[in-house]
Amino acid sequence: MIHDKRRFSVVLAALAVAFAPHLLRVPLFVGAFVCAAWGYALGMQYRGWAVPPRWLRVILALACLALVFAWYGRSFGRDEGVALLSLMLGLKAIESKSVRDMLALLFLAYFVVVTNVLYSQGLVMSAYMIFSVLAVTAALVHLHSAQARLAPDLRRGAVLLAQSLPLALLLFVFFPRLPGALWGVQDDRDEGVTGFSDTLEPGSVSSLSLSAEVAFRVDFAGPVPDRDALYWRGLVLDSFDGARWFRALPFELAARDDVLPPDRVEYALTLEPHGKEWLFALDLPVAAPRGTVLRSDRTLASLRMVRSRMRFELVSAPVAGVSRAPGPEWTALPGEGNPQARELALGWKAAGLGTRAMIDAALALFRDGGFVYSLQPGAMEGDIIDQFLFASRRGYCEHYASAMTFLLRTAGVPARVVAGYQGGEMNPMGEYMIVRQSDAHAWVEAWDGGRWLRVDPTSVVAPQRLAFGAEAVTSPQGQGVDMPGGARILRRAARFFQLGWDAANNSWNQWVLGFSHDRQRSLWQRLGFDPSTREGAGKLAGLLALGLAVVLGAVFWFMLRSRRQPPDPVVLLYARFCRRMERAGLPRGAAEGPLDYASRIARERPELGPAVRDLVDAYAALRYGSGGDMDVFNRLVGEFIGRRF
Amino acid sequence: MVDTLRRALDLLGGVVLGKDLQLRLSMACLLARGHLLIEDIPGIGKTTLAKALATVLGLDFKRVQFTNDLLPADVLGVSVFDAAESAFVFHPGPVFTNVLLADEINRGTPRTQSALLEVMEEQQVSLDNSTRLLPRPFFVLATQNALDQAGTYPLPESQLDRFLFRISLGYPDLDSELELLGRSQHGGRPVLPEAVTSADEILDLQEQVDHVRTSTPLLRYVRDLLEWTRAGGRFVNGLSPRAGQALVRAARAWAFLDGRDYVLPEDVQAVFPSLAVHRLRPAGGTPVDMAAVLEAVPIP
Numbered sequence: 044m045i046h047d048k049r050r051f052s053v054v055l056a057a058l059a060v061a062f063a064p065h066l067l068r069v070p071l072f073v074g075a076f077v078c079a080a081w082g083y084a085l086g087m088q089y090r091g092w093a094v095p096p097r098w099l100r101v102i103l104a105l106a107c108l109a110l111v112f113a114w115y116g117r118s119f120g121r122d123e124g125v126a127l128l129s130l131m132l133g134l135k136a137i138e139s140k141s142v143r144d145m146l147a148l149l150f151l152a153y154f155v156v157v158t159n160v161l162y163s164q165g166l167v168m169s170a171y172m173i174f175s176v177l178a179v180t181a182a183l184v185h186l187h188s189a190q191a192r193l194a195p196d197l198r199r200g201a202v203l204l205a206q207s208l209p210l211a212l213l214l215f216v217f218f219p220r221l222p223g224a225l226w227g228v229q230d231d232r233d234e235g236v237t238g239f240s241d242t243l244e245p246g247s248v249s250s251l252s253l254s255a256e257v258a259f260r261v262d263f264a265g266p267v268p269d270r271d272a273l274y275w276r277g278l279v280l281d282s283f284d285g286a287r288w289f290r291a292l293p294f295e296l297a298a299r300d301d302v303l304p305p306d307r308v309e310y311a312l313t314l315e316p317h318g319k320e321w322l323f324a325l326d327l328p329v330a331a332p333r334g335t336v337l338r339s340d341r342t343l344a345s346l347r348m349v350r351s352r353m354r355f356e357l358v359s360a361p362v363a364g365v366s367r368a369p370g371p372e373w374t375a376l377p378g379e380g381n382p383q384a385r386e387l388a389l390g391w392k393a394a395g396l397g398t399r400a401m402i403d404a405a406l407a408l409f410r411d412g413g414f415v416y417s418l419q420p421g422a423m424e425g426d427i428i429d430q431f432l433f434a435s436r437r438g439y440c441e442h443y444a445s446a447m448t449f450l451l452r453t454a455g456v457p458a459r460v461v462a463g464y465q466g467g468e469m470n471p472m473g474e475y476m477i478v479r480q481s482d483a484h485a486w487v488e489a490w491d492g493g494r495w496l497r498v499d500p501t502s503v504v505a506p507q508r509l510a511f512g513a514e515a516v517t518s519p520q521g522q523g524v525d526m527p528g529g530a531r532i533l534r535r536a537a538r539f540f541q542l543g544w545d546a547a548n549n550s551w552n553q554w555v556l557g558f559s560h561d562r563q564r565s566l567w568q569r570l571g572f573d574p575s576t577r578e579g580a581g582k583l584a585g586l587l588a589l590g591l592a593v594v595l596g597a598v599f600w601f602m603l604r605s606r607r608q609p610p611d612p613v614v615l616l617y618a619r620f621c622r623r624m625e626r627a628g629l630p631r632g633a634a635e636g637p638l639d640y641a642s643r644i645a646r647e648r649p650e651l652g653p654a655v656r657d658l659v660d661a662y663a664a665l666r667y668g669s670g671g672d673m674d675v676f677n678r679l680v681g682e683f684i685g686r687r688f
Numbered sequence: 689m690v691d692t693l694r695r696a697l698d699l700l701g702g703v704v705l706g707k708d709l710q711l712r713l714s715m716a717c718l719l720a721r722g723h724l725l726i727e728d729i730p731g732i733g734k735t736t737l738a739k740a741l742a743t744v745l746g747l748d749f750k751r752v753q754f755t756n757d758l759l760p761a762d763v764l765g766v767s768v769f770d771a772a773e774s775a776f777v778f779h780p781g782p783v784f785t786n787v788l789l790a791d792e793i794n795r796g797t798p799r800t801q802s803a804l805l806e807v808m809e810e811q812q813v814s815l816d817n818s819t820r821l822l823p824r825p826f827f828v829l830a831t832q833n834a835l836d837q838a839g840t841y842p843l844p845e846s847q848l849d850r851f852l853f854r855i856s857l858g859y860p861d862l863d864s865e866l867e868l869l870g871r872s873q874h875g876g877r878p879v880l881p882e883a884v885t886s887a888d889e890i891l892d893l894q895e896q897v898d899h900v901r902t903s904t905p906l907l908r909y910v911r912d913l914l915e916w917t918r919a920g921g922r923f924v925n926g927l928s929p930r931a932g933q934a935l936v937r938a939a940r941a942w943a944f945l946d947g948r949d950y951v952l953p954e955d956v957q958a959v960f961p962s963l964a965v966h967r968l969r970p971a972g973g974t975p976v977d978m979a980a981v982l983e984a985v986p987i988p
Contacts, residue, residue, distance in 0.1 A: 633986035636953035667903045668950035 048088040054145045057182035061152040061175045073126045080133030121161045152179045166551040220560045243288040249418050249439035254480035261476040264309040271509050274326040277463035279340040285377045288460045295339040304360040313354045320344050325359035332356050354557050373457035381428040388453035398456050398491040405447050406503045416505035443500035444485040457490035466512045473546035613665045616680045623684050637663050690947045692885050696744045699881040703740040706864035710855050719897045719941035722852025723808050723828040732857045738789040738829040746883030747786035754796035760803035764813050790830040794840040805850045825890050854966035900940040901950040908988050909953050916985045924969045953987045
C-alpha cells in the first residue's frame with residue numbers, strides 16, 4: 044500500500060485532468076470503467092480495500108482488450124488506441140502499490156495528453172494540453188517532495204515547463220516536418236461542413252446566408268481593395284438544365300502570364316476545410332500557387348481535396364488578359380421552359396440591342412420592376428425563372444444571377460453564373476479579413492468586347508448588400524426593425540469578443556499550425572540551405588549533424604559533470620533549510636557549523652529552537668556521522684519549511 | 689567513559705576556577721596524545737592545572753624547573769657506575785612519568801630543550817645503546833614565560849610544532865578571583881581532588897578517540913583550512929601536513945569530549961586557534977586573529 048494516500052489522490056487528480064478531454068470521445072463503457080477503477084483505487088487507499096489478485100487483473104486486461112476490438116471491429120486506428128490507453132489508465136491505477144507504480148501512471152498520463160492532438164490542434168485544446176502537462180508535472184514533483192502543500196510544486200512544475208520552452212521552440216522550428224497532415228490522421232469532423240456545392244439552384248446560396256461560419260481568411264500584403272471589388276471567385280457554372288446551374292463543360296488550363304499586371308493585389312488566403320477541390324480567389328486570379336491549377340475560366344482548383352486548413356499565396360488583378368471567344372456552348376439552354384423570359388429576351392434581341400444595352404435592360408428591369416431582395420423567396424417549381432421574373436419578384440442573389448444569365452443566353456450573349464463570396468469583414472485586431480459563409484454570393488459574367496464582364500444584378504436590387512454585407516440585409520435592423528439600446532451594446536460586445544477570439548485563432552493557425560513542410564522548407568531556403576539541391580541538402584545535413592553533436596556533447600558533459608559531483612540530497616535539503624532561515628532573517632554564515640547555527644537560531648528565535656535542534660542533529664548525523672535517517676531528516680526539513688513563522 | 693571525563697572536568701573546574709575552556713583543551717590535548725604549551729606570566733595557576741590534571745586522572749606527576757644550567761641528563765636520567773654491582777645502573781630522570789610539567793621551558797638551553805622535545809615525540813629515551821620506553825600515557829605540560837623576559841631561549845618554530853596546543857590561562861575573572869582570595873585552608877593552596885580514573889583507562893579512552901569518525905566533507909573542510917593558511921602569503925609558512933593531522937586528531941578528541949562519535953566543523957573550529965597560533969607566524973609581523981581565519985574559510 045502506498046504510504047501516502049494524499050499523494051495518490053494528487054496523482055489521480057492529475058490523471059483526471061489529462062484524461063478529461065477523452066471522456067467524451069471514448070465509448071461509454073471505457074469512460075465508466077476508468078472512473079470505476081479510479082474509484083476503487085481511491086478505496087484501496089482510504090478504505091483499505093484489497094488490491095485485486097493478479098489473476099483478476101490479467102483477466103480484466105484481456106477483457107478490456109477483447110471489448111475494444113469487439114466494439115470497433117475494424118482496423119486498429121486512433122479511436123481504438125485511445126480507448127486502450129484509457130483502459131490502461133484505469134487498470135494501472137488499481138494495481139498501484141508503490142511510488143514506482145505512480146510514476147508509471149504519470150508517464151502514461153503524459154502520453155494520454157499527447158493523444159489529444161490526434162483530435163484537435165486548436166487553440167483551446169492546445170492551451171488545455173499545456174495545462175494538463177503542468178498538472179502532471181506538478182504531480183510528479185509532488186511525488187518527490189517532502190511537503191504536503193501543492194502550491195510550491197505547481198510553481199516548480201511551471202518553472203520546469205518554462206525552462207523547456209526554448210528547446211520546444213527550437214524543435215518546433217527546426218525538427219524536419221513531413222508533408223501532409225499530422226501522421227496521416229484525418230480529422231473526421233471536418234467532413235460535411237457547410238459551403239458551396241458545385242450546383243446552384245434557388246436556395247443554395249440563401250441557405251448559407253445565416254451561417255456565421257468562417258469560409259476563409261485573407262491577409263493582404265498591400266492596401267485592402269474597396270469593398271465593392273471584393274468578389275471572391277470560386278466556381279464558374281456553365282450549364283443550365285431548367286432547374287440548376289452546374290459545371291459540365293470541359294475546362295482547359297489558363298495560359299500562363301509571365302508578366303504580372305501592375306495593379307495586382309497580393310494576399311494570402313487561408314481556406315477552412317470544405318472537402319472540395321476548388322479555391323476562392325479575388326476576381327481575377329492571375330497565377331496558380333503550388334499545388335493548384337488555374338483554369339481557363341479563371342477559377343483555381345487544388346490538386347488535393349481541401350480537407351484541412353490550407354494557406355495559399357495568391358495574386359489577383361482586376362482585369363484579365365483577352366481570352367479566346369467562347370463557343371456556342373456558352374449560350375446553350377434547355378430546349379423549352381420559361382417561355383415568358385424567353386419572349387422578353389428575344390424581344391430585346393429583335394430590338395437590336397447590343398450586349399451592353401441588354402445588360403442595362405436587365406438591370407433596369409430588376410431595379411424598376413418591383414423586385415425585392417429576400418431570403419425567403421418562397422418555393423418555386425417548374426419554370427422557376429418565369430415565376431421569379433413575372434410572379435414572385437422576390438429572390439436572393441442566386442435568383443437574380445440565374446435569371447439574368449438565362450435572359451442573356453436566350454438573347455445569344457455568352458453568359459455564365461459565378462459562385463463565390465462577396466465582401467468580407469476586416470478584423471481590426473488582426474488586420475486581416477474574415478469571409479464568412481454568410482458572404483456567399485452569385486453573380487453573372489457576360490462576354491463583351493473580347494473579355495468576360497462581371498455583372499452583379501444584386502447591386503441594383505439591394506445596394507446595401509454590397510456596401511455592408513449580407514448581414515445588413517438579413518439583420519433586423521436591415522429589415523427596418525429597431526433594437527433596444529442595451530441589446531445593441533450587448534451585440535457590439537459579443538462582436539468584439541468574437542473578433543478577438545477569431546484573431547487569436549487566426550494567429551495560432553497561421554503561426555503554429557500553418558508552419559508546414561512547405562514553410563519550413565522556405566525557411567531553410569531563406570537561410571541559404573535549399574534542401575532540394577544536392578549541395579544545400581548536404582549543408583543542411585551537416586548542420587543538423589553538427590547541432591546534434593553539440594546537443595549530445597552538452598548532455599554528455601553534464602552527465603559526466605554530475606557524475607563527478609553527485610548532488611548530495613542531504614546538502615540540498617540543508618541548503619533549503621538555510622534558505623528558509625535566511626528568508627526569516629537569520630542567514631547562515633559561510634563558516635558557521637550546523638550546531639553553532641542552531642544555537643544562534645535558538646537564541647534569536649527561541650520558539651524555533653527545538654525544531655531546529657532536531658533538524659540540525661539529523662543533518663549533522665547524516666553528513667558527518669555514520670548513521671542518520673534520511674527519511675526523518677527529509678520529513679523534518681519538509682515540516683520546517685512548511686511551517687509559518 | 690565520557691561521564692568519567694566529564695566528572696574529571698567538573699573536579700578540575702573546582703580547582704582551577706573559571707578556566708573551563710582551557711581545562712577542556714588540556715583534556716582534549718591529552719586524549720589526542722599531544723602535549724600542551726602554556727604561555728603565561730608566573731603565578732597564574734599553570735602548575736596547579738598540571739598537578740590537578742594528573743591527580744584527577746590518577747596519573748603519575750613530575751615536575752622539572754628549567755634553568756639555563758639544566759642538562760639533558762637532569763631531565764632524561766643518567767647511568768651511574770655502581771661499584772657494588774660493578775655495572776652501570778640507570779637512574780631515570782623526571783621524564784619517566786605520566787604527566788611532566790616542564791616549567792619555564794624557555795629558560796632551558798636549546799640542548800636541554802631539544803632533548804625533552806625529542807623524547808616527547810619518540811615517547812622513549814635512548815641512552816647508552818639502550819632504549820627505555822616512557823610510561824604511557826605520556827603528557828608534557830610545558831610552561832613558557834612571556835618572551836620579552838631576559839635570559840630566555842625561545843623555542844624554535846620547528847620545535848613548537850611538537851606541542852599540539854598552545855594556550856594561555858590569563859587572569860581569572862572577577863568571581864573566580866574573589867573565590868581564590870577567600871580560600872583559607874592549606875595556606876590558600878587548592879585541595880587536590882581524588883583520582884576518578886587511571887592510566888589504563890586513559891589509554892583506553894585515547895584508543896576510542898581514534899575511532900571517532902571523520903567524514904569526507906569534514907576532511908575537505910580541514911583541507912580548505914590548511915590550504916587557506918598556505919595561500920596568499922598571509923603567513924611565513926602555512927600549516928604543515930603534520931599540523932593538519934594533528935588538527936584532525938584534536939578535533940576527534942574534542943568531539944569525543946562532547947559525547948559524539950563523529951567530528952563536526954565546530955570541533956575543528958574549537959581547537960583550531962590553540963593549534964594554529966604557535967605554528968603560524970604572520971608575514972609582515974601583523975598578528976592575524978585565528979578567529980578571522982575561521983571566518984574566512986567556508987564550510988563545504
